[in-house]
Each structure stands twice: as C-alpha cells, then as structure tokens.
Amino acid sequence: MKSLHATETCDESSSEKSSIPNDAHFHNFNGESCFDEQCRLQPLPSQIHYLWQVFLDRVHPLTKVMHAPTVQPYLVDAVCSTGSLPKGMQALIFSIFSLATLSLSEDESWTILGSSQEHAFQRFSAGLRAALQRARYLELPNLTLLQALTLYLISLQGRYGSRKPWILNTVCVRMAQKMGLHRDGELLGLSPFETEMRRRVWWQTVRLDLKSKRAWGLSPSTLPVTTDCKIPTDIDDEDLVPDAT
Structure with a gap:
C-alpha cells in the first residue's frame, strides 16, 4: 500500500507539476491569461471552506496581517469564482490557500485536496502569483496586495x-x-x-x-x-x- 501511494505521488509530480506555471512564466502573462490561470488553479468550493478554517485555526493566530471578519465574506464569494473579487482580494485569498496548505499533514492534503501537500502548495502559490501580476502589484500597491505578498513571503x-x-x-x-x-x-x-x-x-x-x-x-x-x-x-x-x- 505504501508503495502504491509512493507511485501515485511520483506519477502526480511528473504529470501535474509541469502544468503549474513557474515565476518566470508569469512575467510574460497579460491580464487575461493571468485570469485564466487563476480560474484553473483555484480549489473546489468544499475545499475553500476547509482551507479557510485551517487558516483561521493554524495560521492566522501566528501571522495576524489581516482582519479575518473582513475577509470572510470574500471567501464566501470565492466559492463561485475568485475572479469575481477585487484584484487585491484575489491575491490575498490565494495566499490564504497557500499557507493553509502548508499547515496540513500529508494525509490531510490527500484526503481533502486529492493531491500531495507540495503539489497543492505549488498550485495555489501559482494562482497567487497570477493574481499579483494581474493586479500590477508593483505599480499599484495597496494594503490588501501587501498583505498577500507578506503571507506569500511567510510561505517561502x-x-x-x-x-x-x-x-x-x-x-x-x-x-x-x-x-x-x-x-x-x-x-x-x-x-x-x-x-x-x-x-x-x-x-x-x-x-x-x-x-x-x-x-x-x-x-x-x-x-x-x-x-x-x-x-x-x-x-x-x-x-x-x-x-x-
């Protein structure tokens, strides 16, 4: 059984890892292609609720760079699509997904997200980078984008x-x-x-x-x-x- 699980992990890392854009790839994205990537990389609705609760329980008490009651309504809207949110909030929510994933055990990640922790983290951090690029965070910085970037740095x-x-x-x-x-x-x-x-x-x-x-x-x-x-x-x-x- 352990061997089978290891094989699945190996197969996933080789077949799916290539589908996750890296940092350099995002520098060549325009706004539309970044939006397409966000839609492709966001978690399922049931996973969004789970990751948010994990973030509140395991991450937010140690970081406190945002105000959870203010962000929570946007998580409800994100169930439909993160692309419908303000650009800065899109980046912040993907940073929440990324850090929540890092606080999961490997078994929790496979059970809830259907993938290894590493693959899930790479997926959500790719969505975060796309959101930052789309929001033009270097040209048009605001507090929400800075919160997202700060959480991203913590994850690194x-x-x-x-x-x-x-x-x-x-x-x-x-x-x-x-x-x-x-x-x-x-x-x-x-x-x-x-x-x-x-x-x-x-x-x-x-x-x-x-x-x-x-x-x-x-x-x-x-x-x-x-x-x-x-x-x-x-x-x-x-x-x-x-x-x-």
Missing part, C-alpha cells in the same frame, strides 16, 4: 534558500514605505482600525526582513527604514471594528 521561509525571500522582502519593505506604513496611523489621523492594520502589516514585514538579514549574515539590529510606527496591540479581530472611531 525555509523552502527556497534565503536569496529569493531576501530579494522579495526588500520589495515588500519598499512597497510598505511607499504606502507610508512606516508612519504610525495615529499621527496621521487615521481610524483605529486602519491604524492597527497598518501596524500589523508593517511589523510583520520588518520581522521577515530582519530574519532574511540574519540568514545572509547581515546585522539584524537596524530597521530597514526610520519608523515611528507603534507595535500592534493584542486586540482580537472580533473586537476590532472597521468603522470604529
């Missing part, structure tokens, strides 16, 4: 050596700086909700950048940019209301 930790995460971390920090996340929202007169979300994303971005610096033997003591952004609070998502003043 320890997977492809330290070079790729280090380069992407630098991009992520510069995007955050361009959006002014290094400035605290209270000083800018922003709402408590927006202030907290900016803090969450900024400090998670900084943490990943410092971790990459350590991997390259660089001093981890220096922040990537001068910042007055305060540390996020420990408030629960349920107590954080978007329209609070």
Whole structure:
C-alpha cells in the first residue's frame, strides 16, 4: 500500500507539476491569461471552506496581517469564482490557500485536496502569483496586495534558500514605505482600525526582513527604514471594528 501511494505521488509530480506555471512564466502573462490561470488553479468550493478554517485555526493566530471578519465574506464569494473579487482580494485569498496548505499533514492534503501537500502548495502559490501580476502589484500597491505578498513571503521561509525571500522582502519593505506604513496611523489621523492594520502589516514585514538579514549574515539590529510606527496591540479581530472611531 505504501508503495502504491509512493507511485501515485511520483506519477502526480511528473504529470501535474509541469502544468503549474513557474515565476518566470508569469512575467510574460497579460491580464487575461493571468485570469485564466487563476480560474484553473483555484480549489473546489468544499475545499475553500476547509482551507479557510485551517487558516483561521493554524495560521492566522501566528501571522495576524489581516482582519479575518473582513475577509470572510470574500471567501464566501470565492466559492463561485475568485475572479469575481477585487484584484487585491484575489491575491490575498490565494495566499490564504497557500499557507493553509502548508499547515496540513500529508494525509490531510490527500484526503481533502486529492493531491500531495507540495503539489497543492505549488498550485495555489501559482494562482497567487497570477493574481499579483494581474493586479500590477508593483505599480499599484495597496494594503490588501501587501498583505498577500507578506503571507506569500511567510510561505517561502525555509523552502527556497534565503536569496529569493531576501530579494522579495526588500520589495515588500519598499512597497510598505511607499504606502507610508512606516508612519504610525495615529499621527496621521487615521481610524483605529486602519491604524492597527497598518501596524500589523508593517511589523510583520520588518520581522521577515530582519530574519532574511540574519540568514545572509547581515546585522539584524537596524530597521530597514526610520519608523515611528507603534507595535500592534493584542486586540482580537472580533473586537476590532472597521468603522470604529
């Protein structure tokens, strides 16, 4: 039985792996072809609900770069098609699928997703890259896209050596700086909700950048940019209301 399972895994990796576009492939995509890839790579409706719950239980408590009650309605809409969602939210949802998959055991992945954990991760991260490309994340950055990219960087930790995460971390920090996340929202007169979300994303971005610096033997003591952004609070998502003043 074990031999049969190993054979299935091998067959899957050889026949299906080639159908998953890599990073370089997405640089040649236009918006329409990226949309086609997203539709092809998204999970089944029943799998979407399962992956979301796994993310909430196993990943979100450790990352906290998004506000789960705000994102959840979009997951309901994603059951029909992720392509119907705002472009930034499409990327964020695929990043949720990717990280949720990494928290599954191999048996859970085969039972729920019908494939190995690695193949499922490659599939959903390919959908994430397509969504980022389609949203033109480097040209038109916003907080949702930065949340998606941050979760993607978390998923890359320890997977492809330290070079790729280090380069992407630098991009992520510069995007955050361009959006002014290094400035605290209270000083800018922003709402408590927006202030907290900016803090969450900024400090998670900084943490990943410092971790990459350590991997390259660089001093981890220096922040990537001068910042007055305060540390996020420990408030629960349920107590954080978007329209609070």
